[in-house]
Amino acid sequence: MTWQEELKENIRTIAQLKEYIDLSPEEERYLRKVMDIHPMSITHYYMSLIDRNDPDDPIIKMAVPSEDELNLIGDYDTSGERENTKMPGLQHKYLQTALVLVTNRCAMYCRHCFRKRLVGLPTEEILRRFNDAVNYIEKHEEINNVLITGGDPFVLSTEVIAEFLHELSTIPHLDFIRFGSRVPVTFPERILGDEELLSLLKSNTANSKRVYVVTQFNHPREITQESADAVDSLVCSDVIVSNQTVLLHGVNDNPETLAELQNKLVGIGVNPYYVFQCRPVKRVKSHFQVPLYKGYEVVEEAKKRLNGHSKRFRYIMSHQSGKIEIIGVMEGYIYFKYHQAKDYDNIGKFFKKKLNKTAGWLDELD
Numbered sequence: 001m002t003w004q005e006e007l008k009e010n011i012r013t014i015a016q017l018k019e020y021i022d023l024s025p026e027e028e029r030y031l032r033k034v035m036d037i038h039p040m041s042i043t044h045y046y047m048s049l050i051d052r053n054d055p056d057d058p059i060i061k062m063a064v065p066s067e068d069e070l071n072l073i074g075d076y077d078t079s080g081e082r083e084n085t086k087m088p089g090l091q092h093k094y095l096q097t098a099l100v101l102v103t104n105r106c107a108m109y110c111r112h113c114f115r116k117r118l119v120g121l122p123t124e125e126i127l128r129r130f131n132d133a134v135n136y137i138e139k140h141e142e143i144n145n146v147l148i149t150g151g152d153p154f155v156l157s158t159e160v161i162a163e164f165l166h167e168l169s170t171i172p173h174l175d176f177i178r179f180g181s182r183v184p185v186t187f188p189e190r191i192l193g194d195e196e197l198l199s200l201l202k203s204n205t206a207n208s209k210r211v212y213v214v215t216q217f218n219h220p221r222e223i224t225q226e227s228a229d230a231v232d233s234l235v236c237s238d239v240i241v242s243n244q245t246v247l248l249h250g251v252n253d254n255p256e257t258l259a260e261l262q263n264k265l266v267g268i269g270v271n272p273y274y275v276f277q278c279r280p281v282k283r284v285k286s287h288f289q290v291p292l293y294k295g296y297e298v299v300e301e302a303k304k305r306l307n308g309h310s311k312r313f314r315y316i317m318s319h320q321s322g323k324i325e326i327i328g329v330m331e332g333y334i335y336f337k338y339h340q341a342k343d344y345d346n347i348g349k350f351f352k353k354k355l356n357k358t359a360g361w362l363d364e365l366d
């Protein structure tokens with residue numbers, strides 16, 4: 001079976017789900033309600049990682065819809081993506097980086113996704129606009145790198161990915177190209193089953209622009225022989241692999257799990273890059289977001305268990321105004337620093353807010 005055929009076999013219906021998880025009639029009812037709004041799609045590989053006997057299984061939490069998704073606290077655009085959109089499918093928020101959203105599809109629809117409002121929509125329009133995005137990047141010499149994201153760009157065919165690389169590689173002021181993809185975690189077969197993709201990435205780095213893959217491992221149980229092999233194939237193709245973990249309640253919000261994850265990632269050749277504060281996204285915030293104060297404590301405790309290399313990540317809130325690092329808590333205040341900022345003058349700015357132990361986002365602090 002090809003990887004495309006495998007994806008078509010994803011678990012998408014309640015009947016398919018019931019082969020793996022027991023559901024009461026009431027649970028079935030609310031699941032249907034949630035899935036009418038945000039569809040379910042789980043790869044067979046990712047489903048094989050669940051522990052059906054564990055009512056608090058972190059893998060189930062990330063993949064299977066829950067009643068909590070009916071909670072509407074939060075917003076759908078928490079990082080100001082709408083206002084940073086320069087044309088359909090292209091965002092330019094930070095001076096040096098352009099984001100090109102090439103598809104709305106993913107191998108799996110993660111329940112904690114902050115682009116929840118986008119997934120499941122048709123992609124043709126965005127694909128048609130890719131060339132417009134390239135024209136924009138060509139005209140903006142301050143852009144030195146592009147993040148190709150979505151959705152998940154690696155669900156597109158290798159021919160389409162080759163086209164992206166070909167177009168972007170002709171732009172002299174780009175130093176490197178990044179792909180944001182959770183495929184190494186949720187669908188490693190995509191990488192392991194496609195020699196053509198691997199040689200494309202390798203030759204692009206050798207002949208033109210260096211390729212990075214930024215992935216998202218959130219729990220040590222996601223590090224399996226298959227995902228480690230997928231990472232290894234990328235590394236052997238001269239791709240640099242980095243990881244952004246999302247801090248998620250009930251998944252990784254304890255120091256032991258977070259430390260084990262970062263240590264194991266370094267062991268398989270992945271560079272810890274960010275630990276992200278979960279955004280206050282509608283249908284996500286109520287059950288996945290960890291308060292900033294607790295998040296800070298978890299991250300600091302985890303760091304005590306990590307060597308210097310494994311703790312190179314920053315604990316970041318990707319706010320409308322910029323990427324804000326959560327630096328510390330002291331004498332009733334929580335301290336922050338702009339790691340990146342929409343307003344250039346704010347980069348590096350250090351500031352404090354009165355501590356509120358239940359606040360989950362900057363705007364909830366005085």
Ligand code: SF4
Nearest residue numbers: 106109110113151182
């Ligand atoms: S792979 Fe990424 S974009 Fe797709 S659903 Fe998961 S978190 Fe969202």
